[in-house]
Amino acid sequence: MANTAEETKVNNQIIENLFNKCEASIKAFDNLIEKAKNLTKKKIVKDGSIDNALLEKEQFLCHGFSWLASYNFALREILNWAKNLEKNKKSFDLEKLILQSAFGEYLSQIIGGISMCQTEIIRAGDFGLTDEDINAFLIDEVKGLIKYGNTNDVRMQIAKHIVDNNYGNVGLEDxxxxxxxxxxxxxxxxxxxxxxxxxxxxxxxxxxxxxxxxxxxxxxxxxxxxxxxxxxxxxxxxxxxxxxxxxxxxxxxxxxxxxxxxxxxxxxxxxxxxxxxxxxxxxxGEILPTAVFSEPNTGSDLGSLKTRAVKEGNVYKITGNKTWITHGARTDIMTMMVRTNPNEKGYKGLSIILAEKPRGTDKEPFPAKGMSGSEIEVLGYRGMKEYEIAFDNFETKSENLLGSEEGKGFKQLMETVESARIQTAARAI
Ligand SMILES: Cc1cc2nc3c(=O)[nH]c(=O)nc-3n(C[C@H](O)[C@H](O)[C@H](O)COP(=O)(O)OP(=O)(O)OC[C@H]3O[C@@H](n4cnc5c(N)ncnc54)[C@H](O)[C@@H]3O)c2cc1C
Structure with missing residues (x-):
């Protein structure tokens, strides 16, 4: 018989039969996610395919579903990691504590709310899941992990290992x-x-x-x-x-x-x-690049950026303002997103240009014609410096257009940010 939350046994903060409990919780999560997926689909699918207008209308729900699916994937993978360590006789207390802490936290957020950003929280109920669906998810193993998986004592125990310079085995096996x-x-x-x-x-x-x-x-x-x-x-x-x-x-x-x-x-x-x-x-490392995308009023919604690049003969003349450009001065090439087609207001009018520039210094950050700017002082994340940069008919050769066709910039960037996101996540240590 399965343990109830009250019966979940804990030994030195580590939940007994942890792997079995995690396994059972993943199955319950799989069932829940299938239901959430079907409910989301109903809201955005028209005549058998995703309808763009409905997707736009339901972006909170779709964003929420992608969070839910990411939690599902992350828990499955963290369990696989721990099981591999166990198989190779490398699973120790710290790794088990990390495993149960992840399950405890994520499983409780699924019910209590996943904070997608400072202003948006998605809860199981938002998908239209019924009490019955939620109760079916809250099996005893899930309740036990929620109650004992990520307590303050568990986190203190993890912290003690870290103080001893033990961060756990990442299990590279390579x-x-x-x-x-x-x-x-x-x-x-x-x-x-x-x-x-x-x-x-x-x-x-x-x-x-x-x-x-x-x-x-x-x-x-x-x-x-x-x-x-x-x-x-x-x-x-x-x-x-x-x-x-x-x-x-x-x-x-x-x-x-x-x-x-x-x-x-x-x-x-x-x-x-x-x-x-x-x-x-x-x-x-002969040249150092900088990524020049964001603008004063355009960050997440990059598709609406305004900086213009006008082709004249064999150059593009670039005019507009960019902001939050990390390592904007001491670099040699800018991967710039610009609007090459002003008649196309959305993402289809954007292109990427690999614009060369002279490397700047602290004294003279932007020694290029048509380019000026200043540092944005930050509290953390220092070492490269962030800048606001203004372009006023800044010239770059037209051959520097990425690829051979204008209007492809947004898609090119979206393909690329996948790997930049992985790298960014790896920094969060
Ligand atoms: C330290 C630092 C370094 C940076 N380095 C670079 C760089 O090197 N190059 C570069 O190009 N940019 C850089 N940026 C800019 C960064 O990419 C943007 O800050 C980011 O894209 C967010 O844009 P924004 O600041 O305009 O915020 P906004 O897009 O205005 O977002 C503000 C808030 O609204 C929320 N929000 C936005 N859209 C939606 C929506 N549709 N639904 C619900 N909520 C929404 C966001 O989650 C956020 O909480 C840097 C930023 C910082 C802070």
Whole structure:
């Protein structure tokens, strides 16, 4: 007979029969998600396919469903991680505590509400799930995990391990990745940690010597194919490296994001000559890229951005304002999203341009004609500096259009941000 929440036994904060309870909870979650999916589908599907107007109307629900599905996937994967450790006789107390804490938290949020952003919370009831559906999900195993999985005592126990420098076994099970992890852990401990706090307090750019060492270690070309001078590794290698670098300093872990965005944009959307020209230089760290998308009134809703690029002869003249541009000054190439077609107000009028610029310094951040700007001082996430940048007929060669056709920018970026998001998540250590 299954334990009730009251009967759930806990030994030194660890729930007994933890794996079985997690397994049963995933099944209950699968059933719930199937019901939520069908209810969501009913609201957005017309004549057998998703209707854009309905999708727009129901974006809260669809956004919520994607959160629910992500929680489902995340719990399944964290259980697989723990089971693999157990199979290889590597599961210890800390890893079990992490597992039950994740289940405890996520399962309770499914009922109590998932905070999708500061202003939006999705609850099971929002999908139209009935009391009966919710009660069917709240089996004893789920209740036990909600009650005992992520208590304050559990979190304190996890914190004690961390104080002892034990962060848990990530279970890479791959010699090369383990080696890379050790190498970057050492780099962070020796070259970053002793100095990072001072860089932060002084609001300084990360020293170029450090960036040079990172380039020599292959940080900027990790996932660039070997034929273009990179190491041709998978995204997991990028995550391992990013985690270790971010452990030292968030700015160090983030500097590779810009290279990742630029390289992925060029790899997926660039012409052959653009790949040959830029990828080896990005991989070697010879050039540093910056991502120039956001505008003063346009962040999430990038499709409506206004910065204009007008083609005149063999140049584009760019005019408009960009903001929150990380590492905007001390970089050599901007992956810029601009509007090339003013008659098309939405995403279809956008293009990406790989605009070269001279590298700036603290004294002279934007030594380029048609480009000016100033630093946005931030409390955290320092080391690269954020800038507001104004473009006034800034010129770049028309051959710098990414790919061979205007109007493809938004789609090119959407394909690319998948990998930038993974890298960004890996920084959150
Ligand atoms: C430290 C830092 C570094 C950055 N670096 C860069 C960079 O290098 N390059 C670059 O181009 N940009 C950069 N940005 C900008 C960043 O990409 C934007 O801040 C982000 O896209 C959000 O846009 P916004 O600030 O205009 O907020 P908004 O889009 O106005 O969002 C404000 C709030 O509204 C919510 N919201 C937005 N749309 C919806 C919706 N449809 N439904 C419900 N809620 C919604 C959001 O979740 C948020 O809580 C950086 C930002 C920061 C803070």
């Amino acid at each position: 010699e090369t990745l383990e080696m890379i992890k050790d190498q970057f852990k050492k780099f962070s401990e020796d070259q970053v940690l002793p100095y990072a706090h001072e860089w932060h307090l002084k609001d300084e750019l990360i020293p170029m010597e450090i960036i040079k060492q990172m380039a020599d270690l292959g940080v900027f070309g990790l996932t660039i194919p070997e034929e273009f001078g990179g190491l041709g590794m998978k995204k997991i290698a990028m995550c391992v490296v990013t985690e270790e670098l971010s452990r030292g300093y968030i700015g160090i872990g983030s500097i590779g994001t810009r290279a990742e965005i630029a390289a992925e944009l060029i790899k997926l959307g660039g012409r052959d000559e653009q790949k040959k020209k830029w990828l080896p230089k990005i991989a070697s």
